[in-house]
Amino acid sequence: MSFSWQEQAWQGLVERHHHAGLPHAMMFTGLAGIGKHQLIERLAQWLLCLTPDEQGACQRCHSCLLWQAGNHPDYLHCGPQDNSHQIRIDAIRQVNQFLSQTPQISRCQLVSLEPAEVMNVSAANALLKTLEEPPGESYLLLSAERYGSVMPTIRSRCQRIALAAPTAEQAQQWLCQQGLSETVAEQALRFNPGAPLAALQWVNDGLHDQLQQWQQQLLQWTHGSISLAEVAEPWSKRLDFELVCRWWLQLLVDALKVQLGARAEQLVFDGLVEQIAALSAPSLDRGRLLGMHNKVQTMVGRLASGAAHYNKQLTVETLLLDWRELVMTGQRRETA
Structure with a gap:
C-alpha cells in the first residue's frame, strides 16, 4: 500500500538503493497513523522481490506470492508478544537466530521491528551486536513514534528516516477517498491531527x-x-x-x-x-x-x-x- 505523502520518501529510498546502497539498519520515525508500517512493508517486499521496478515489488514472482501468502521464509516481523506491551529478549533472540541463517528465496533477509521504543533494556542490549555486525545480506527496518524514547545505543546504530505527516489537505482528501464525509473526516482529524490512518481507524472502531x-x-x-x-x-x-x-x-x-x-x-x-x-x-x-x-x-x-x-x-x-x-x-x- 502506498500513500501520496510518502512518494518523496519512497523515491529517495529507491535512488539511494540504486546508487550508494541502503544501510542495513534503518529506523523510520514519525507520528502514529501516517503509514510508517505500510512504507516498511512496501520496502521489505521490494527488497525481497526477484523482479522489482521503481514503484515497488512486481507482485508476480515466487517471492511476492510467498509474501502475499504471509509465509515468506526470508522475512520476520518482531513486535510485542503474549499480550505484552514490551518487546522482550526472547523476541530479539528469535531475530538473531533468524539472521544467522542464509536466505532461502530472495537475495537478502529482512526483519521489521515495531515499535522500537518498547524494547526493554535486555532486548535492546541483545540486538546491539546484530546492529553493529549484520550477518550477510540482511536489513533491519525499525519504526518509532517516540524517537527520543529509543535507547541511545540503538538510535546511534540505525540510519534515521524521518517521515513527515501529510498536510491537512492531503489527509482530508485521503479520508474522503475512503468514503468519509468531509464533516466526519474533519472531526476524526481533530483527534488524530496529521494522522489519516489513525483517523480512519478511529471512525471505523x-x-x-x-x-x-x-x-x-x-x-x-x-x-x-x-x-x-x-x-x-x-x-x-x-x-x-x-x-x-x-x-x-x-x-x-x-x-x-x-x-x-x-x-x-x-x-x-x-x-x-x-x-x-x-x-x-x-x-x-x-x-x-x-x-x-x-x-x-x-x-x-x-x-x-x-x-x-x-x-x-x-x-x-x-x-x-x-x-x-x-x-x-x-x-x-x-x-x-
Missing part, C-alpha cells in the same frame, strides 16, 4: 460514538447529576483505558487553551467549548490545571511505553474527583 457518550457522562458528573460509580465503571471496564486517558489529556489541553482565549476551531473538543466555558474554565486555577495536565500526560506516556500498571477503577475515580474539585474551585473563585 466507533470511537466517535463512544466519545459522545464520554462527554455527556463527564458533564453529568461535573454537574452532580450522576454518581461516581456510574461514570467510573464503564470508563474503567468497558472503554480502553489508554484511550480514556488520552481523552482526559486533550480535554485538559482544551481547558488551558480556553483560558488563553482560543477560538472554537482551535479546540479538539469543539462541541464542548461552550460547556467548558460554562464550567468556569477561564477561572480555573491554572496551577492546579497544569498539575492535573502533567499528571495525565505522564500516565499517557507510561501507558504508551508499556511500563505502567495502573488500577484502572481507582485511577479513573481519582481523575473524576480531581476534575470536579478543579471546576468547583473555579466556580467559587468566580463568585467570590
